[in-house]
Amino acid sequence: MINIQNITKTYTTNKEFFCALDNVSLHVKAGEAVLLRGHSGSGKSTLLSIIGGLLKPTSGSVHVNGVSLAKIPDDYAALFRREHVGFIFQKYNLIPDISVLDNVLAPLLPTKIPYEQCVAKALKAMKIASIGHKKDQLVTTLSGGEQQRAAIARALAHEPSVLLADEPSANLDPILTQTFLEEMEAIKALGKTLVIASHDEMLLGSPLFDRVVSLEGGKILDFN
Numbered sequence: 001m002i003n004i005q006n007i008t009k010t011y012t013t014n015k016e017f018f019c020a021l022d023n024v025s026l027h028v029k030a031g032e033a034v035l036l037r038g039h040s041g042s043g044k045s046t047l048l049s050i051i052g053g054l055l056k057p058t059s060g061s062v063h064v065n066g067v068s069l070a071k072i073p074d075d076y077a078a079l080f081r082r083e084h085v086g087f088i089f090q091k092y093n094l095i096p097d098i099s100v101l102d103n104v105l106a107p108l109l110p111t112k113i114p115y116e117q118c119v120a121k122a123l124k125a126m127k128i129a130s131i132g133h134k135k136d137q138l139v140t141t142l143s144g145g146e147q148q149r150a151a152i153a154r155a156l157a158h159e160p161s162v163l164l165a166d167e168p169s170a171n172l173d174p175i176l177t178q179t180f181l182e183e184m185e186a187i188k189a190l191g192k193t194l195v196i197a198s199h200d201e202m203l204l205g206s207p208l209f210d211r212v213v214s215l216e217g218g219k220i221l222d223f224n
Ligand SMILES: Nc1ncnc2c1ncn2[C@@H]1O[C@H](COP(=O)(O)OP(=O)(O)O)[C@@H](O)[C@H]1O
Pocket: 011, 012, 013, 018, 020, 038, 039, 040, 041, 042, 043, 044, 045, 046, 047
């Protein structure tokens, strides 16, 4: 469950302030799938990063699965992410010169989970993301769609309840975008909460989403 109350986020560059999020409140129920839409620069990635504990708001409160994130120290934020959140980054952020399996294993290895169990979890996540058949292949030899599947598997490996994706269709053609949306429906059916940020109009109208939230200039416009 995601509960955001009146957050602002101000970036400071060269002593100039820029308000990227302006008094944003958002409530996402457990198991809900939300499309966060808006033009480039509207604040989508900033909001996703705050939900994922990668960035702190300048003011306001953020709770995800009951954990207060607004002022959480960085090492606790890392623990929070490891337990609660999977993040599919726009550029996937995979380690290029190692296998899919090693990429999916990477976030599990710093935990206290025994290695064999880590492998079992990684294989399970790769199966869900339909990339198990490429487990030993180097990331550099995968197609764009396959790289995304590896990124999805890595985001799922620690079995988070919340899955966040930033512009997931940016590098996909319409057919692969459709496949991605179907994949997300299967993941939603596992009970995960999904927040997907995108400016791609093709995602609008997908039956995946329970709700569309529009951002413009750092403000939420409407709820559907
Ligand atoms: N680290 C940063 N420093 C300064 N400005 C930033 C930073 N990150 C984002 N911004 C600005 O904040 C606004 C919102 O960015 P972002 O959240 O990435 O929007 P979106 O994902 O909707 O394209 C943009 O105008 C962007 O230039």
